[in-house]
Amino acid sequence: xxxxxxxxxxxxxxxxxxxxxxxxxxxxxxxxxxxxxxxxxxxxxxxxxxxxxxxxxxxxxxxxxxxxxxxxxxxxxxxxxxxxxxxxxxxxxxxxxxxxxxxxxxxxxxxxxxxxxxxxxxxxxxxxxxxxxxxxxxxxxxxxxxxxxxxxxxxxxxxxxxxxxxxxxxxxxxxxxxxxxxxxxxxxxxxxxxxxxxxxxxxxxxxxxxxxxxxxxxxxxxxxxxxxxxxxxxxxxxxxxxxxxxxxxxxxxxxxxxxxxxxxxxxxxxxxxxxxxxxxxxxxxxxxxxxxxxxxxxxxxxxxxxxxxxxxxxxxxxxxxxxxxxxxxxxxxxxxxxxxxxxxxxxxxxxxxxxxxxxxxxxxxxxxxxxxxxxxxxxxxxxxxxxxxxxxxxxxxxxxxxxxxxxxxxxxxxxxxxxxxxxxxxxxxxxxxxxxxxxxxxx
Amino acid sequence: xxxxxxxxxxxxxxxxxxxxxxxxxxxxxxxxxxxxxxxxxxxxxxxxxxxxxxxxxxxxxxxxxxxxxxxxxxxxxxxxxxxxxxxxxxxxxxxxxxxxxxxxxxxxxxxxxxxxxxxxxxxxxxxxxxxxxxxxxxxxxxxxxxxxxxxxxxxxxxxxxxxxxxxxxxxxxxxxxxxxxxxxxxxxxxxxxxxxxxxxxxxxxxxxxxxxxxxxxxxxxxxxxxxxxxxxxxxxxxxxxxxxxxxxxxxxxxxxxxxxxxxxxxxxxxxxxxxxxxxxxxxxxxxxxxxxxxxxxxxxxxxxxxxxxxxxxxxxxxx
Numbered sequence: 001x002x003x004x005x006x007x008x009x010x011x012x013x014x015x016x017x018x019x020x021x022x023x024x025x026x027x028x029x030x031x032x033x034x035x036x037x038x039x040x041x042x043x044x045x046x047x048x049x050x051x052x053x054x055x056x057x058x059x060x061x062x063x064x065x066x067x068x069x070x071x072x073x074x075x076x077x078x079x080x081x082x083x084x085x086x087x088x089x090x091x092x093x094x095x096x097x098x099x100x101x102x103x104x105x106x107x108x109x110x111x112x113x114x115x116x117x118x119x120x121x122x123x124x125x126x127x128x129x130x131x132x133x134x135x136x137x138x139x140x141x142x143x144x145x146x147x148x149x150x151x152x153x154x155x156x157x158x159x160x161x162x163x164x165x166x167x168x169x170x171x172x173x174x175x176x177x178x179x180x181x182x183x184x185x186x187x188x189x190x191x192x193x194x195x196x197x198x199x200x201x202x203x204x205x206x207x208x209x210x211x212x213x214x215x216x217x218x219x220x221x222x223x224x225x226x227x228x229x230x231x232x233x234x235x236x237x238x239x240x241x242x243x244x245x246x247x248x249x250x251x252x253x254x255x256x257x258x259x260x261x262x263x264x265x266x267x268x269x270x271x272x273x274x275x276x277x278x279x280x281x282x283x284x285x286x287x288x289x290x291x292x293x294x295x296x297x298x299x300x301x302x303x304x305x306x307x308x309x310x311x312x313x314x315x316x317x318x319x320x321x322x323x324x325x326x327x328x329x330x331x332x333x334x335x336x337x338x339x340x341x342x343x344x345x346x347x348x349x350x351x352x353x354x355x356x357x358x359x360x361x362x363x364x365x366x367x368x369x370x371x372x373x374x375x376x377x378x379x380x381x382x383x384x385x386x387x388x389x390x391x392x393x394x395x396x397x398x399x400x401x402x403x404x405x406x407x408x409x410x411x412x413x414x415x416x417x418x419x420x421x422x423x424x425x426x427x428x429x430x431x432x433x434x435x436x437x438x439x440x441x442x443x
Numbered sequence: 444x445x446x447x448x449x450x451x452x453x454x455x456x457x458x459x460x461x462x463x464x465x466x467x468x469x470x471x472x473x474x475x476x477x478x479x480x481x482x483x484x485x486x487x488x489x490x491x492x493x494x495x496x497x498x499x500x501x502x503x504x505x506x507x508x509x510x511x512x513x514x515x516x517x518x519x520x521x522x523x524x525x526x527x528x529x530x531x532x533x534x535x536x537x538x539x540x541x542x543x544x545x546x547x548x549x550x551x552x553x554x555x556x557x558x559x560x561x562x563x564x565x566x567x568x569x570x571x572x573x574x575x576x577x578x579x580x581x582x583x584x585x586x587x588x589x590x591x592x593x594x595x596x597x598x599x600x601x602x603x604x605x606x607x608x609x610x611x612x613x614x615x616x617x618x619x620x621x622x623x624x625x626x627x628x629x630x631x632x633x634x635x636x637x638x639x640x641x642x643x644x645x646x647x648x649x650x651x652x653x654x655x656x657x658x659x660x661x662x663x664x665x666x667x668x669x670x671x672x673x674x675x676x677x678x679x680x681x682x683x684x685x686x687x688x689x690x691x692x693x694x695x696x697x698x699x700x701x702x703x704x705x706x707x708x709x710x711x712x713x714x715x716x717x718x719x720x721x722x723x724x725x726x727x728x729x730x731x732x733x734x735x736x737x738x739x740x741x742x743x744x745x746x747x748x749x750x751x752x753x754x755x756x757x758x759x760x761x762x
Binding site for chain 2: 096266436
């Protein structure tokens with residue numbers, strides 16, 4: 001009996017092992033595909049006629065503006081682009097799950113290099129773009145790569161590898177309602193955070209559902225908006241590789257960020273990201289709102305914002321210790337697991353080509369090419385605020401690998417501050433977590 | 444069964460052994476199948492289970508001993524028990540999440556059990572429209588959890604939600620609902636109860652229907668009132684089936700994920716971050732697959748511990 005059982009198990013194991021071996025063999029890599037980086041001959045947009053690629057994007061002003069243009073690319077190249085655009089949270093989740101699984105389904109994707117760059121690069125998810133740019137068979141002579149400013153490209157380079165190309169540059173900006181400020185007796189946007197509070201106080205009217213001030217309060221989302229407060233109080237996230245926002249100035253900055261929202265912001269602010277705040281601003285519920293400049297596209301559009309002509313734009317007001325500005329950027333990248341790298345590069349090239357960037361900047365979405373100007377319809381106020389801010393802007397996120405994790409940790413102090421909890425204590429916990437995270441990532 | 448299938452082919456093969464030259468391939472194959480009938484028929488099932496269940500479990504245990512960042516494009520690095528040590532000694536978020544998981548599960552399932560059994564007892568009687576009401580009461584359970592979560596999130600919205608609208612119309616101060624740290628976890632439990640109390644009602648109702656009538660009649664003759672009949676007759680008799688329903692719900696509630704992810708995504712702060720949400724963040728937001736595997740193993744042990752101790756309740760007290 002026992003021997004029979006063990007025999008049965010033996011044969012079962014043998015069969016399973018054979019099956020596993022067979023599956024293993026059939027899954028062996030096939031290196032038949034041509035390496036696009038070694039393509040030769042004259043440049044031709046039609047080189048990959050008939051191919052199709054998948055493009056995964058987050059719902060962003062840039063994506064909304066570029067999607068209607070994609071048929072032009074399809075006509076130019078004969079390549080079919082299957083675009084998948086998801087709200088930001090879902091987009092990030094989807095992208096990470098697919099890239100983690102090593103799937104070859106994604107060819108081109110949007111990527112926020114401040115948020116993901118170091119981590120994605122260290123995981124090997126970005127394709128090195130330099131060989132494509134340098135190959136004149138694959139890159140149009142009109143591409144004018146040198147037009148991208150060096151400092152911007154530096155932010156897209158990890159371990160000396162150009163991993164992505166900028167598509168949407170944003171600075172933190174103050175959006176305000178001219179009519180509401182005027183009614184309260186102010187003739188222009190605040191120049192300092194103290195003035196900002198004065199205006200917020202004067203314009204807040206809960207009975208009318210109008211709030212004088214709003215900024216993001218959702219844990220991780222809020223962190224990019226806190227940065228200018230921190231810098232303008234003379235604090236910073238990191239110094240010499242260690243967390244430094246527990247300085248008195250840092251605690252003060254986080255306290256002020258939360259206090260302004262608590263005193264003058266809408267209720268339930270700890271669940272507000274930019275999506276919620278944009279809707280609230282557009283419904284007429286906010287007098288002042290700070291967020292990234294990409295929101296301006298929706299605020300300027302009378303079809304989306306009924307009082308578009310009353311929206312004012314300004315660079316972030318100065319704090320007690322300075323007038324720092326901050327920026328955030330979206331980029332497009334090619335997946336290193338893509339099996340259609342040639343067509344993917346043509347698409348990426350088209351997305352960042354002078355023509356496409358021109359078309360988008362025309363309607364107010366700046367793409368990081370130096371030679372290109374904003375269109376005439378873009379309000380001069382916006383252009384001025386944007387250029388003022390960009391000229392001195394610093395990154396909105398700490399330059400570490402584990403940005404999502406660190407954002408959650410810092411974000412928790414913002415939530416504590418909005419709720420009126422003990423900020424110093426929350427910051428103390430956050431700093432030790434921050435250091436633990438950063439010290440384990442270096443291996 | 445065993446003896447027949449093993450001795451019969453043995454006898455036949457020894458008989459066939461006398462004339463080995465006449466064996467065809469087909470005959471040898473069928474003799475092989477006869478001799479190994481158990482192995483041949485169970486192998487597909489065993490292989491399936493090994494591939495789909497045993498392998499993932501073993502692989503998860505292996506992963507829990509590694510530091511693995513970045514998915515398939517990078518090899519895991521073996522670190523021994525480091526993940527478990529960090530988890531138990533240096534991870535406040537883990538303990539917070541564990542506590543919230545237990546609190547949410549205990550609170551929600553207790554409420555669901557009381558409400559569910561009450562609904563079942565009420566619906567057990569026949570009255571006008573009782574059939575219709577029975578169907579209607581099951582509706583929340585049939586809805587997709589993500590849709591349920593979205594609708595509730597909208598109702599709880601501080602500016603756009605219907606609940607604050609009602610409050611202010613009644614002259615009451617509005618609430619922050621899901622943005623209120625003291626309230627958020629409770630509200631998640633409330634929605635979970637709204638959705639799943641009908642499941643307990645459904646199972647209990649099935650149990651009630653199957654009960655014999657005699658004890659109830661005897662109790663009535665003895666002069667027991669409605670409450671006494673429920674407490675001393677109905678409840679003990681229906682208890683085994685209620686416990687099964689509770690175990691189902693406990694396991695489900697411990698791993699509640701979609702509802703929380705959509706309603707709060709763990710916020711405000713970390714106030715509604717349960718173990719499942721935390722593990723999800725660790726694995727897919729922070730990409731620490733090894734650490735996530737260690738968390739999952741601890742989580743699995745927790746589920747096992749709770750469900751097995753609850754199942755003990757199923758045994759009647761006196762035996």
